[in-house]
Amino acid sequence: MNKYSALSKNELQSEIEKLEKRYNGYKEQKLKLDMTRGKPCSQQLDMSTEMLEIPAKELRKAADGTDTFNYGVLDGLPEAKALFAEMLEVDKSEIIIGGNSSLNLMYDAVGRAMSLGILGGTPWSKLDKVRFLCPSPGYDRHFAICELFGIEMVIVDMKPDGPDMDTVEKLVSEDDSIKGIWCVPKYSNPDGITYSDQVVDRMAALKPKAKDFRIFWDNAYCVHHLSDKPDSLKNILAACKSAGNENMVYMFSSTSKISFPGAGISMMAASAENLNSIRKSMTIQTIGHDKINQLRHVKYFKDIDGISAHMKKHADILKPKFDLVLEILETELGGKDIASWNKPNGGYFVSLNTLDNCAKEVEKLSLDAGVVLTKAGATYPYGKDPRDRNIRIAPTMPPAEELKKAIEILCISVQLVSAKKMLAAM
Amino acid sequence: MNKYSALSKNELQSEIEKLEKRYNGYKEQKLKLDMTRGKPCSQQLDMSTEMLEIPAKELRKAADGTDTFNYGVLDGLPEAKALFAEMLEVDKSEIIIGGNSSLNLMYDAVGRAMSLGILGGTPWSKLDKVRFLCPSPGYDRHFAICELFGIEMVIVDMKPDGPDMDTVEKLVSEDDSIKGIWCVPKYSNPDGITYSDQVVDRMAALKPKAKDFRIFWDNAYCVHHLSDKPDSLKNILAACKSAGNENMVYMFSSTSKISFPGAGISMMAASAENLNSIRKSMTIQTIGHDKINQLRHVKYFKDIDGISAHMKKHADILKPKFDLVLEILETELGGKDIASWNKPNGGYFVSLNTLDNCAKEVEKLSLDAGVVLTKAGATYPYGKDPRDRNIRIAPTMPPAEELKKAIEILCISVQLVSAKKMLAAM
Numbered sequence: 099m100n101k102y103s104a105l106s107k108n109e110l111q112s113e114i115e116k117l118e119k120r121y122n123g124y125k126e127q128k129l130k131l132d133m134t135r136g137k138p139c140s141q142q143l144d145m146s147t148e149m150l151e152i153p154a155k156e157l158r159k160a161a162d163g164t165d166t167f168n169y170g171v172l173d174g175l176p177e178a179k180a181l182f183a184e185m186l187e188v189d190k191s192e193i194i195i196g197g198n199s200s201l202n203l204m205y206d207a208v209g210r211a212m213s214l215g216i217l218g219g220t221p222w223s224k225l226d227k228v229r230f231l232c233p234s235p236g237y238d239r240h241f242a243i244c245e246l247f248g249i250e251m252v253i254v255d256m257k258p259d260g261p262d263m264d265t266v267e268k269l270v271s272e273d274d275s276i277k278g279i280w281c282v283p284k285y286s287n288p289d290g291i292t293y294s295d296q297v298v299d300r301m302a303a304l305k306p307k308a309k310d311f312r313i314f315w316d317n318a319y320c321v322h323h324l325s326d327k328p329d330s331l332k333n334i335l336a337a338c339k340s341a342g343n344e345n346m347v348y349m350f351s352s353t354s355k356i357s358f359p360g361a362g363i364s365m366m367a368a369s370a371e372n373l374n375s376i377r378k379s380m381t382i383q384t385i386g387h388d389k390i391n392q393l394r395h396v397k398y399f400k401d402i403d404g405i406s407a408h409m410k411k412h413a414d415i416l417k418p419k420f421d422l423v424l425e426i427l428e429t430e431l432g433g434k435d436i437a438s439w440n441k442p443n444g445g446y447f448v449s450l451n452t453l454d455n456c457a458k459e460v461e462k463l464s465l466d467a468g469v470v471l472t473k474a475g476a477t478y479p480y481g482k483d484p485r486d487r488n489i490r491i492a493p494t495m496p497p498a499e500e501l502k503k504a505i506e507i508l509c510i511s512v513q514l515v516s517a518k519k520m521l522a523a524m
Numbered sequence: 525m526n527k528y529s530a531l532s533k534n535e536l537q538s539e540i541e542k543l544e545k546r547y548n549g550y551k552e553q554k555l556k557l558d559m560t561r562g563k564p565c566s567q568q569l570d571m572s573t574e575m576l577e578i579p580a581k582e583l584r585k586a587a588d589g590t591d592t593f594n595y596g597v598l599d600g601l602p603e604a605k606a607l608f609a610e611m612l613e614v615d616k617s618e619i620i621i622g623g624n625s626s627l628n629l630m631y632d633a634v635g636r637a638m639s640l641g642i643l644g645g646t647p648w649s650k651l652d653k654v655r656f657l658c659p660s661p662g663y664d665r666h667f668a669i670c671e672l673f674g675i676e677m678v679i680v681d682m683k684p685d686g687p688d689m690d691t692v693e694k695l696v697s698e699d700d701s702i703k704g705i706w707c708v709p710k711y712s713n714p715d716g717i718t719y720s721d722q723v724v725d726r727m728a729a730l731k732p733k734a735k736d737f738r739i740f741w742d743n744a745y746c747v748h749h750l751s752d753k754p755d756s757l758k759n760i761l762a763a764c765k766s767a768g769n770e771n772m773v774y775m776f777s778s779t780s781k782i783s784f785p786g787a788g789i790s791m792m793a794a795s796a797e798n799l800n801s802i803r804k805s806m807t808i809q810t811i812g813h814d815k816i817n818q819l820r821h822v823k824y825f826k827d828i829d830g831i832s833a834h835m836k837k838h839a840d841i842l843k844p845k846f847d848l849v850l851e852i853l854e855t856e857l858g859g860k861d862i863a864s865w866n867k868p869n870g871g872y873f874v875s876l877n878t879l880d881n882c883a884k885e886v887e888k889l890s891l892d893a894g895v896v897l898t899k900a901g902a903t904y905p906y907g908k909d910p911r912d913r914n915i916r917i918a919p920t921m922p923p924a925e926e927l928k929k930a931i932e933i934l935c936i937s938v939q940l941v942s943a944k945k946m947l948a949a950m
Contacts, residue, residue: 137596
């Protein structure tokens with residue numbers, strides 16, 4: 099297929115006619131296809147059912163004799179810490195086990211910094227201005243936490259190997275109102291990018307002007323590979339230690355997309371000094387999280403190999419869906435020079451960039467044909483994509499047949515919007 | 525037995541000798557008895573084991589078709605709301621289901637008020653002074669939340685039918701820095717007092733100077749009766765509505781002492797306007813709480829009668845322990861005019877008041893004989909009991925034989941400390 103830019107006015111018009119015919123064909127089907135969120139599909143969830151069949155008596159006593167049915171154990175059972183420390187490649191003294199949501203751990207971390215400050219620093223709520231760097235496109239729920247707490251967000255561009263570190267280094271070292279940066283360092287949401295070793299090293303070696311600057315390292319997709327040759331991510335906590343910056347990073351993860359979204363285990367890893375400080379307010383917040391569910395996860399997965407084997411089964415279900423999406427994107431949009439997209443080795447998304455100023459129109463056109471996409475702009479702070487071009491595709495939840503239709507409708511919409519824009523500009 | 529105050533010097537000396545003999549007899553046993561917290565005993569926890577044996581397939585689909593294994597449902601499954609709305613005697617539109625900890629819901633409520641304010645009010649962190657009324661003795665974990673957030677605590681005396689409402693009314697109506705009051709209105713911690721209808725009505729009719737004043741109504745022991753003639757508590761939300769004050773109360777409860785401490789369900793009830801506002805930040809904090817555990821609780825208890833029947837079984841285990849404590853207190857301390865205590869119809873504690881300025885010494889003496897009590901003073905803000913006399917007895921956890929020894933040691937300690945003080949004053 100030729101580039102759209104090489105088409106004549108007539109060729110574009112005829113292209114639009116063909117596309118509208120296909121579009122209307124879909125529209126008549128009155129489809130209702132929801133592509134909004136990165137949710138596992140039903141078949142993936144089936145896989146963990148066995149975890150809920152573990153006999154209750156096996157869930158009663160932790161290895162150290164703790165009665166999991168009673169109160170106590172603020173920051174996680176030792177065996178849960180051991181298992182997930184291995185997953186995050188940290189020491190078991192460097193991890194805290196939370197409730198069912200790592201988002202809640204991140205919200206709490208920001209909330210604590212606002213009300214109480216970090217390691218003796220001024221509570222952020224007492225400062226005139228608090229700013230966070232937001233590599234974008236990124237995860238809308240991170241940005242929503244900042245917006246709720248009135249933290250100003252500064253967009254940093256994503257490059258193929260991670261955030262634009264020149265900008266990050268400059269801003270962090272010059273401006274003490276910059277207190278944090280949001281990172282999804284592996285199979286990033288939505289780009290599927292894994293930070294290179296150089297990016298991790300530069301991140302770990304930052305010299306922030308604000309002593310209470312923290313890297314919010316949301317390693318949500320640490321074991322969520324789609325390929326037999328998974329990306330590898332350098333350990334940020336180790337890198338921070340090497341750089342003499344061990345207090346600079348908060349790592350987060352969860353089993354939401356390993357076991358059960360909403361009924362999994364979350365975790366936070368950081369330096370001993372950070373965790374000691376966090377435990378001091380955590381012990382005011384709760385007596386402890388759900389130990390029965392912690393033990394359930396440990397008994398089911400047993401060790402990191404158990405998690406890896408489980409993740410292979412997830413990949414077996416997800417890989418064909420990602421392949422299908424990429425295949426349709428290539429077929430419909432390849433060579434036309436009107437869109438670009440990533441080919442992730444893991445994670446939950448395919449990130450599609452249209453021509454500038456097209457994403458919202460594409461979203462609307464798709465919606466009119468029954469496909470609900472993640473809101474265009476959602477991958478940017480304040481929901482405003484400055485180039486209005488990024489569309490997050492979440493291929494995991496719909497059955498293949500629905501997915502195929504949804505992506506075709508999306509692609510037709512991209513072509514229609516692009517062609518019409520070009521025609522209008524002729 | 526005569527009152528201690530009627531004893532002569534010689535009689536007191538001989539009494540002390542006898543007590544020291546008994547005390548040393550216990551001390552030689554090198555006991556280690558932990559009476560610190562209101563934890564259910566192992567036998568109580570056994571009772572809920574069946575809940576964990578419900579087949580996984582019965583936990584998958586909520587009544588409205590929601591897949592409990594996947595993301596979603598911010599504020600609770602409808603059937604969980606219905607069940608616990610009945611328990612709290614509110615409408616199902618007036619309840620939010622939380623995670624495993626009502627303490628965390630209370631912490632979040634205070635945290636939100638600090639950072640974001642309540643219904644458009646100034647965030648409390650921006651104010652010069654924020655104060656809470658603390659009916660005391662009360663629950664140390666409530667006071668700890670205030671202390672963490674720098675909220676100044678004002679002691680209000682407890683009367684036999686609830687907080688001293690003359691003081692509450694005066695302070696709340698005159699001082700707009702008073703933003704809240706902590707209440708455990710039924711079988712209060714530690715006094716076992718249930719607020720009278722008059723107290724509830726006066727509470728609901730408060731005319732706070734601060735528009736964002738809230739009653740933190742921790743109904744932790746709402747169904748935790750020990751007697752066939754349980755106390756009844758007037759519904760505060762209904763009373764607030766009648767008084768035109770429906771936004772003034774936040775109600776909290778949980779199943780921690782119904783099903784599993786640490787693996788139960790928490791809940792918050794309030795007016796629609798309060799809940800709508802809370803949901804707006806809750807949706808930033810989490811995608812939703814553990815729906816599988818919600819459905820597990822609903823399937824197990826079925827309805828309020830299921831909860832009541834379950835609570836009867838708890839009472840069958842706990843009543844003999846409370847009776848044992850009360851019997852020993854009467855035998856050891858009755859008629860001596862050196863201590864007073866409550867006889868609760870429910871809840872988890874017996875509250876013992878010694879003579880003034882004796883509680884800390886009693887705590888220390890008991891500890892030296894192997895009995896760890898809740899820290900004297902813990903039932904007051906900042907851990908400071910102004911009269912140093914309140915000791916919280918938590919009879920639920922130890923087996924009867926241990927409990928007997930622990931309470932005997934406590935009673936011997938009370939007598940020893942009192943007698944020695946009186947002797948020294950002669």
